[in-house]
Amino acid sequence: xxxxxxxxxxxxxxxxxxxxxxxxxxxxxxxxxxxxxxxxxxxxxxxxxxxxxxxxxxxxxxxxxxxxxxxxxxxxxxxxxxxxxxxxxxxxxxxxxxxxxxxxxxxxxxxxxxxxxxxxxxxxxxxxxxxxxxxxxxxxxxxxxxxxxxxxxxxxxxxxxxxxxxxxxxxxxxxxxxxxxxxxxxxxxxxxxxxxxxxxxxxxxxxxxxxxxxxxxxxxxxxxxxxxxxxxxxxxxxxxxxxxxxxxx
Amino acid sequence: xxxxxxxxxxxxxxxxxxxxxxxxxxxxxxxxxxxxxxxxxxxxxxxxxxxxxxxxxxxxxxxxxxxxxxxxxxxxxxxxxxxxxxxxxxxxxxxxxxxxxxxxxxxxxxxxxxxxxxxxxxxxxxxxxxxxxxxxxxxxxxxxxxxxxxxxxxxxxxxxxxxxxxxxxxxxxxxxxxxxxxxxxxxxxxxxxxxxxxxxxxxxxxxxx
Numbered sequence: 097x098x099x100x101x102x103x104x105x106x107x108x109x110x111x112x113x114x115x116x117x118x119x120x121x122x123x124x125x126x127x128x129x130x131x132x133x134x135x136x137x138x139x140x141x142x143x144x145x146x147x148x149x150x151x152x153x154x155x156x157x158x159x160x161x162x163x164x165x166x167x168x169x170x171x172x173x174x175x176x177x178x179x180x181x182x183x184x185x186x187x188x189x190x191x192x193x194x195x196x197x198x199x200x201x202x203x204x205x206x207x208x209x210x211x212x213x214x215x216x217x218x219x220x221x222x223x224x225x226x227x228x229x230x231x232x233x234x235x236x237x238x239x240x241x242x243x244x245x246x247x248x249x250x251x252x253x254x255x256x257x258x259x260x261x262x263x264x265x266x267x268x269x270x271x272x273x274x275x276x277x278x279x280x281x282x283x284x285x286x287x288x289x290x291x292x293x294x295x296x297x298x299x300x301x302x303x304x305x306x307x308x309x310x311x312x313x314x315x316x317x318x319x320x321x322x323x324x325x326x327x328x329x330x331x332x333x334x335x336x337x338x339x340x341x342x343x344x345x
Numbered sequence: 346x347x348x349x350x351x352x353x354x355x356x357x358x359x360x361x362x363x364x365x366x367x368x369x370x371x372x373x374x375x376x377x378x379x380x381x382x383x384x385x386x387x388x389x390x391x392x393x394x395x396x397x398x399x400x401x402x403x404x405x406x407x408x409x410x411x412x413x414x415x416x417x418x419x420x421x422x423x424x425x426x427x428x429x430x431x432x433x434x435x436x437x438x439x440x441x442x443x444x445x446x447x448x449x450x451x452x453x454x455x456x457x458x459x460x461x462x463x464x465x466x467x468x469x470x471x472x473x474x475x476x477x478x479x480x481x482x483x484x485x486x487x488x489x490x491x492x493x494x495x496x497x498x499x500x501x502x503x504x505x506x507x508x509x510x511x512x513x514x515x516x517x518x519x520x521x522x523x524x525x526x527x528x529x530x531x532x533x534x535x536x537x538x539x540x541x542x543x544x545x546x547x548x549x550x551x552x553x554x
Binding site: 212220248251257269302 | 351353431434455456461467473477483485486489493497
């Protein structure tokens with residue numbers, strides 16, 4: 097992850113097109129092809145990851161209609177890892193609502209990165225989105241930086257060193273992770289002065305009791321992330337929520 | 346500590362704070378046309394002394410400006426960011442002339458429960474909290490947290506930032522800041538104030554023909 101000169105945190109690579117990602121690797125794909133058989137959807141369906149100039153899997157900022165757009169934020173699920181772009185819920189929701197969109201989501205990121213990019217957006221651009229959709233990430237994730245290194249490292253449940261594992265344990269037992277997300281989402285709700293739709297992934301620690309629940313119905317190409325049906329179902333849930341005028345502001 | 350009326354405030358057990366939990370006058374009484382904003386933690390509160398012996402009071406008196414003190418006891422950088430951005434969001438039309446930042450414990454952390462029934466500074470006497478600090482340090486957590494805080498504030502707070510740097514204590518800002526280094530005792534608000542005022546006047550003095 098990199099902090100770009102214009103102030104956004106993004107993936108290490110920009111203006112790049114990829115067929116695989118570190119968390120949706122070709123190696124894993126080839127193994128999965130053998131396991132899943134010939135009629136596996138992804139066997140003959142390539143995925144293209146277009147990463148824009150800020151390191152986001154999103155249309156470029158210059159292509160947004162600032163009078164008609166939705167802003168998304170979250171982790172790899174919202175970035176759409178393991179899915180064709182056209183099957184991801186940000187793309188589908190924006191299409192349903194006839195809006196353009198920007199997707200700030202970053203794989204492996206936590207509430208620190210999410211808050212930072214959202215606040216930076218709102219403090220930078222005067223024209224506000226119609227809605228902000230926030231998919232809360234695992235609350236224990238954090239970024240780290242070591243002296244002398246440029247790259248920002250995302251940390252989470254995949255970390256294996258004793259220091260990191262002990263930090264996660266103590267963060268839970270002391271209530272530090274609860275306080276951190278409480279402060280972050282309270283600040284987000286204060287600065288983001290447009291309707292916010294928040295989404296909890298059911299398998300993760302909840303942020304609150306008012307967010308929409310997103311259940312896993314199927315799997316993406318990497319057999320880890322939420323799949324096509326799951327993304328389509330979230331679009332339905334959000335649209336229902338909008339229609340019923342129950343958007344939390 | 347409490348999240349009340351849009352700001353994080355200190356718990357008031359001894360009538361030390363205003364209705365927001367801040368050690369200064371009420372917001373309604375602030376002169377929004379000529380004021381300075383103070384942020385940080387314990388040193389700016391100087392809880393064992395009368396409010397007239399806090400350096401925000403002394404500095405503002407010497408510079409003939411009003412002030413508001415958003416400092417939170419053991420609040421660390423999370424409370425700092427929350428209160429600063431909330432202030433600029435709420436009072437964006439009437440920003441302060443400048444802000445003054447100081448930290449005794451930049452890397453302090455807050456704790457809460459699943460229902461967010463409370464928001465307290467972590468108690469360093471608890472073993473798990475000691476371990477939390479230790480392993481947070483080793484895993485680069487604080488460095489990452491401070492990077493994001495410095496970046497968001499430096500980019501979006503468009504008034505001068507003065508940072509009082511205490512000996513052997515961590516500071517947040519590395520650039521775009523006026524640093525004032527103070528080596529004396531932390532409870533000596535008069536010396537901190539004198540040093541600050543002298544430095545401020547020197548920086549802001551104009552050469553007259």
